[in-house]
Amino acid sequence: MIELLIRLMRRPQGAIGLALLMLLAAVCLLGPWLAPYAPEKMDFLGRFRAPGWQNWLGADQFGRDVMSRLLVGARATIPMALAATLIGTAAGAMIGTASAYLGGRLDEIIMRTIDAVMAIPGLLMALLLVSTLGNGAGNAVLAIAVAFTPSMSRVTRAVALNVRHQDYVKAAVARGEGAAWIIIREMLPNVMGPIVIETTIRVSFAIMLFATLSFLGLGAQPPASEWGLMVAEARQYMHQAPWVLIAPSAAIALAAIGFNLVGDGLRDALNPRDER
Amino acid sequence: MIPALAIENYGLDYVTPAGPVAVLRDISLEIAAGQVLGLVGESGSGKSSLAWALMRHLPRNAREVSGSLRLGDVDLQKLTPKQLTEVRGRRIGMVFQDPSTALNPTLTIGRQVTEALQRHRGLRPREANALAIELLGHVELRDPAGIMRRYPHEISGGEKQRVVIATAFGCRPDVILFDEPTTALDVITGARILDLFARLRAETKVAALYISHDLAMVTRVADRVAVIRYGRVVEQAGGSEIFRAPRTAETKALVASVPRPERRLVNDKPNETVLLAASRIDVHYGDRGLFRVAPPPATHAIDLTIRAGEILGLVGESGSGKSSIARALTGLARFSGDIFYAGRTLHSGQDMNAAYRRDVQIVFQHPDSSLNPRQRIGEILSRPLKLYGGNPADISRLLDQVRLPAAYAQRFPHQLSGGEKQRVAIARAFAARPKLVICDEITAPLDVSVQAQIIDLLLALRAETGAAYLFITHDLNLIRQIAHRIAVMRRGGLVDCLPVEDFDADHVHPYTSELMAASPVPVG
Numbered sequence: 001m002i003e004l005l006i007r008l009m010r011r012p013q014g015a016i017g018l019a020l021l022m023l024l025a026a027v028c029l030l031g032p033w034l035a036p037y038a039p040e041k042m043d044f045l046g047r048f049r050a051p052g053w054q055n056w057l058g059a060d061q062f063g064r065d066v067m068s069r070l071l072v073g074a075r076a077t078i079p080m081a082l083a084a085t086l087i088g089t090a091a092g093a094m095i096g097t098a099s100a101y102l103g104g105r106l107d108e109i110i111m112r113t114i115d116a117v118m119a120i121p122g123l124l125m126a127l128l129l130v131s132t133l134g135n136g137a138g139n140a141v142l143a144i145a146v147a148f149t150p151s152m153s154r155v156t157r158a159v160a161l162n163v164r165h166q167d168y169v170k171a172a173v174a175r176g177e178g179a180a181w182i183i184i185r186e187m188l189p190n191v192m193g194p195i196v197i198e199t200t201i202r203v204s205f206a207i208m209l210f211a212t213l214s215f216l217g218l219g220a221q222p223p224a225s226e227w228g229l230m231v232a233e234a235r236q237y238m239h240q241a242p243w244v245l246i247a248p249s250a251a252i253a254l255a256a257i258g259f260n261l262v263g264d265g266l267r268d269a270l271n272p273r274d275e276r
Numbered sequence: 277m278i279p280a281l282a283i284e285n286y287g288l289d290y291v292t293p294a295g296p297v298a299v300l301r302d303i304s305l306e307i308a309a310g311q312v313l314g315l316v317g318e319s320g321s322g323k324s325s326l327a328w329a330l331m332r333h334l335p336r337n338a339r340e341v342s343g344s345l346r347l348g349d350v351d352l353q354k355l356t357p358k359q360l361t362e363v364r365g366r367r368i369g370m371v372f373q374d375p376s377t378a379l380n381p382t383l384t385i386g387r388q389v390t391e392a393l394q395r396h397r398g399l400r401p402r403e404a405n406a407l408a409i410e411l412l413g414h415v416e417l418r419d420p421a422g423i424m425r426r427y428p429h430e431i432s433g434g435e436k437q438r439v440v441i442a443t444a445f446g447c448r449p450d451v452i453l454f455d456e457p458t459t460a461l462d463v464i465t466g467a468r469i470l471d472l473f474a475r476l477r478a479e480t481k482v483a484a485l486y487i488s489h490d491l492a493m494v495t496r497v498a499d500r501v502a503v504i505r506y507g508r509v510v511e512q513a514g515g516s517e518i519f520r521a522p523r524t525a526e527t528k529a530l531v532a533s534v535p536r537p538e539r540r541l542v543n544d545k546p547n548e549t550v551l552l553a554a555s556r557i558d559v560h561y562g563d564r565g566l567f568r569v570a571p572p573p574a575t576h577a578i579d580l581t582i583r584a585g586e587i588l589g590l591v592g593e594s595g596s597g598k599s600s601i602a603r604a605l606t607g608l609a610r611f612s613g614d615i616f617y618a619g620r621t622l623h624s625g626q627d628m629n630a631a632y633r634r635d636v637q638i639v640f641q642h643p644d645s646s647l648n649p650r651q652r653i654g655e656i657l658s659r660p661l662k663l664y665g666g667n668p669a670d671i672s673r674l675l676d677q678v679r680l681p682a683a684y685a686q687r688f689p690h691q692l693s694g695g696e697k698q699r700v701a702i703a704r705a706f707a708a709r710p711k712l713v714i715c716d717e718i719t720a721p722l723d724v725s726v727q728a729q730i731i732d733l734l735l736a737l738r739a740e741t742g743a744a745y746l747f748i749t750h751d752l753n754l755i756r757q758i759a760h761r762i763a764v765m766r767r768g769g770l771v772d773c774l775p776v777e778d779f780d781a782d783h784v785h786p787y788t789s790e791l792m793a794a795s796p797v798p799v800g
Contacts, residue, residue, distance in 0.1 A: 166645045166646075170608050171640065172659075173607075177659070177663065189651075
């Protein structure tokens with residue numbers, strides 16, 4: 001684990017990505033204490049105040065400090081995106097591995113069902129689910145997880161098919177082990193590498209999907225300072241006060257870039273053929 | 277006269293995060309024109325690194341610390357990349373271990389042979405084509421013109437190796453490097469490739485460096501043999517001398533571990549009670565689809581009996597169905613026919629109950645793939661104990677049984693050597709206290725010296741536990757040392773099943789005698 005971190009740090013994309021993620025983690029943990037103002041404190045004299053010594057990143061239409069809202073809102077954005085990705089990945093990994101292990105007709109049935117679900121675009125799927133289940137952050141997380149599951153199970157199945165033909169799986173079958181043990185203990189740990197990489201890259205998609213849902217009014221609800229929602233609200237004042245729009249957009253972009261870079265770095269660091 | 281290839285005082289390091297590791301030290305070898313030098317050593321002794329150094333294709337972390345490599349009048353180390361392409365193939369050729377990866381799967385055989393001829397001998401396409409057909413005919417390939425149009429997956433492994441050899445000789449290099457050219461092939465095909473090599477060599481008078489871990493094999497083709505160990509040449513002598521009168525301890529150990537059929541390692545008689553009987557076993561792979569018929573079974577009506585405590589050898593070339601029998605007996609492959617065991621008749625894998633699965637254990641060929649890389653040795657060994665009822669505290673006893681330290685329970689498989697991994701796989705099989713252990717080519721990926729240790733271990737375990745073995749192998753010399761009876765398979769059928777003493781008799785099947793003739797009999 002530590003060796004992996006060192007290998008990750010040795011690459012520029014890994015080091016930068018890790019630094020960005022550390023920054024995000026710090027903001028998530030300490031945001032409310034770092035914020036100079038309360039996120040919902042209005043100041044009618046300071047409406048649309050430009051970035052300066054009073055409000056470092058400016059103020060919005062109610063005179064709320066944009067930086068404070070970003071720092072506090074990180075908690076509403078990043079953990080949600082992470083949770084959605086993890087749920088989707090876990091479900092997809094289980095389905096993909098089980099499908100590869102079972103093989104034959106069952107594999108066919110599972111994968112064709114997955115194909116059918118995959119035919120619906122991710123955002124549309126999430127929209128459908130949220131509009132059926134009702135608005136709210138929790139439902140948005142669930143919707144994104146469901147939208148991620150099919151493609152994750154495809155990726156996992158491709159790797160698991162290779163593992164299925166390894167002798168240690170045959171040895172477990174010959175020993176008379178149960179299906180659950182073989183899938184969870186023998187196969188899953190050996191397909192983890194590609195899944196971990198895929199997951200980190202997907203977190204950035206989840207952040208954006210989550211922001212999109214909030215932007216459309218289906219995720220977090222005002223006055224929450226979720227980043228996507230902040231972008232949605234700032235849209236109408238774009239010409240008056242562009243900083244209100246730019247700050248949360250940049251925060252989303254930075255988070256997405258951070259996870260993407262770590263994913264790229266991990267792909268290299270986990271590659272056993274790497275000679276360095 | 278300048279030697280065709282001269283290696284002088286050569287040293288090579290690999291730079292790793294833990295510091296430089298010495299791979300080759302003080303290597304001095306000379307090959308005169310027309311001479312064949314055999315290079316023998318265990319895996320990890322650095323023999324392949326030497327071949328790659330000569331081809332100037334070293335990994336990025338390699339550092340040459342001393343010495344020189346000269347090909348005739350050319351200093352190989354001083355060549356620029358452009359000059360190198362002039363030398364490779366044209367003046368120094370190479371034949372690889374695995375012919376299936378040495379040929380490009382997306383190009384026809386003809387393309388690959390003629391490309392080399394055009395490039396290295398400056399022939400025009402039409403001339404190259406004619407020469408390629410002639411060369412392929414010369415390496416005893418039937419219908420060379422037809423083979424030219426085929427893709428690598430459409431011909432067998434032996435045929436592929438012949439194509440590679442034809443290409444290497446066709447470019448008329450000064451020296452050809454052979455890196456274990458017969459290891460990936462079965463005995464009979466390997467023996468024929470060896471005969472071909474001897475003939476081509478006599479005709480073309482090319483110098484060659486023949487790398488192998490099999491001392492018996494090398495002495496059949498090489499004029500001189502060098503033994504390499506831990507990156508140093510420990511002995512160099514004429515081909516037959518080194519076998520008859522080895523001077524150093526390393527060579528003596530190498531010679532002693534070569535299996536010889538006349539030196540029996542098992543002298544007891546098995547008792548007469550039948551432990552397991554298989555009758556009319558057909559092994560099936562693949563189902564009948566909607567639009568295609570089911571593929572033919574991999575074996576045809578095989579009858580086998582294994583007596584309690586017996587060692588039954590099962591030999592045959594690759595693709596003969598030996599491993600399919602192992603899979604059927606362990607329920608890994610679908611079969612038709614009956615297995616009689618402990619008063620029960622099994623018709624399919626579903627009939628195998630926990631008692632059968634405990635009593636019949638299998639050890640696979642490749643320990644790398646049969647041990648889960650993400651589990652510690654302790655966890656790997658604890659599974660059969662949990663499944664079949666045993667004390668988890670027995671792990672250290674199991675490790676001790678296969679002569680491994682108890683501390684290995686905390687290690688992962690990749691931290692062990694190939695032989696140690698195979699010991700763990702054997703320990704896992706014996707954790708169930710089995711009555712029959714199926715060994716599926718378990719010594720094939722190992723060096724001769726490690727193979728000898730594993731065989732000793734298996735015999736010791738048999739003496740301790742009284743288990744019977746079904747020992748699947750293609751090494752007839754090895755199996756004749758240990759088996760009570762040997763069954764010979766060919767193309768899915770059983771051609772012979774004889775007590776080992778009858779193997780020299782006249783009434784053996786012609787295929788069995790062919791197999792015996794192909795097994796390299798150690799000289800001296």
